[in-house]
Amino acid sequence: MGNDKYTQRSYDFEMRAAPEEEGVIEGRPIVFESKTNMVYFDEIIHRGALDKTNLKDVRFLINHNKNMVPLARSRNNNENSTMRLMPDKDGLKIRLKLDIVNNTDARSLYSAIQRGDITGMSFLFSINGEEWENFESDHPTRHIRDIGKVLEVSAVTFPAYEETEISARAKDELESLRALESARSKATPDGDKALLELQKLKNHNRKY
Numbered sequence: 001m002g003n004d005k006y007t008q009r010s011y012d013f014e015m016r017a018a019p020e021e022e023g024v025i026e027g028r029p030i031v032f033e034s035k036t037n038m039v040y041f042d043e044i045i046h047r048g049a050l051d052k053t054n055l056k057d058v059r060f061l062i063n064h065n066k067n068m069v070p071l072a073r074s075r076n077n078n079e080n081s082t083m084r085l086m087p088d089k090d091g092l093k094i095r096l097k098l099d100i101v102n103n104t105d106a107r108s109l110y111s112a113i114q115r116g117d118i119t120g121m122s123f124l125f126s127i128n129g130e131e132w133e134n135f136e137s138d139h140p141t142r143h144i145r146d147i148g149k150v151l152e153v154s155a156v157t158f159p160a161y162e163e164t165e166i167s168a169r170a171k172d173e174l175e176s177l178r179a180l181e182s183a184r185s186k187a188t189p190d191g192d193k194a195l196l197e198l199q200k201l202k203n204h205n206r207k208y
Contacts, residue, residue: 005126005127006124006125006126006151007124007125007126007127007166007169007173008064008122008123008124008125008166009036009043009122009123009125009166010120010121010122010156010159010166012119012120012159015027015028015113015118015119015120015121015155016113017110017113017114018095021097022100023097023098023099023100023106023110024095024096024097024098025095025096025098025110025113026093026094026095027093027094027121027153027155028090028091028092028093028094028121029091029092029094029121029122029123029153030045030050030091030092030123030147030150031045031090031091032045032046032047032049032089032090032091033045033046033047035141038142038166038167038170039167039170039171040139040167040170040171040174041139041140041141041142041170041174042139042140042141042142043141043142043144044141044142044143044144045091045144045147046143046144046145047089048145048146049129049144049145049146049147050087050091050092050147051146052128052146053087053146053147053148053149053150054148054149054150055074055077055085055087055149055150056075056076056077057073057074057075057076058073058074058083058085058150058151058152058153059072059073059151059152059153060072060073060083060094060096060152060153060154060155061152061153061154061155062105062109062154062155062156062157063154063155063156063157064122064124064152064154064156065154066152068105069103069105070152071096071098071099071103071105071106071109072096072097072098082096082097083095083096083097084096085150092123092150094153098110109155113155118155118156118157119159120155120156120157120158120159121153121154121155121156121159122153122154122156122159123150123152123153123154124150124151124152124153124154125147125148125149125150125151126147126148126149126151127144127146127147127148128146128147128148129144129145129146130142130143130144130145130146131143131145132177135177135178135181136178140174
């Protein structure tokens with residue numbers, strides 16, 4: 001994954017089996033202008049955040065299991081890919097073809113989506129541009145303006161549980177950012193050293 005720092009978000013958005021073709025599912029892992037409560041802060045992904053995003057190689061997984069064989073993959077979003085990525089004014093839509101004949105994981109997932117047992121989606125991404133509103137308040141708002149790269153999208157079994165884990169990491173990230181801002185305000189060698197150490201801590205707390 002190089003030096004990119006990745007984070008993930010889970011949502012209980014609609015993911016459905018397309019009625020016109022067996023094995024095809026559709027969903028929307030990214031939604032613009034929707035405020036999400038991360039417990040310790042609110043977060044909004046704004047329109048335009050995908051304008052410069054690297055979408056050249058994106059896998060489709062279940063529950064972010066990177067040890068499994070991808071169920072679909074978009075490579076340069078071309079006609080030979082098994083997953084289509086469709087950015088639009090509302091966010092990012094996906095449409096993919098599952099191999100329900102030869103892949104038992106794909107067959108099980110497709111059945112669960114048809115039955116409505118799995119509806120949640122999640123995506124793993126890096127951030128190139130963000131702004132904070134009311135940063136020093138008890139509940140600031142993070143505005144994501146530029147998503148650097150989307151690495152993978154997943155169907156998730158427990159989006160609420162995933163959100164709990166994400167919120168715990170979000171608290172660590174917010175506290176680290178506040179400590180970094182405090183260190184930046186100190187124009188001393190000790191302040192510079194503290195800034196470096198806190199940046200290392202922040203990077204360590206990110207999920208890769």
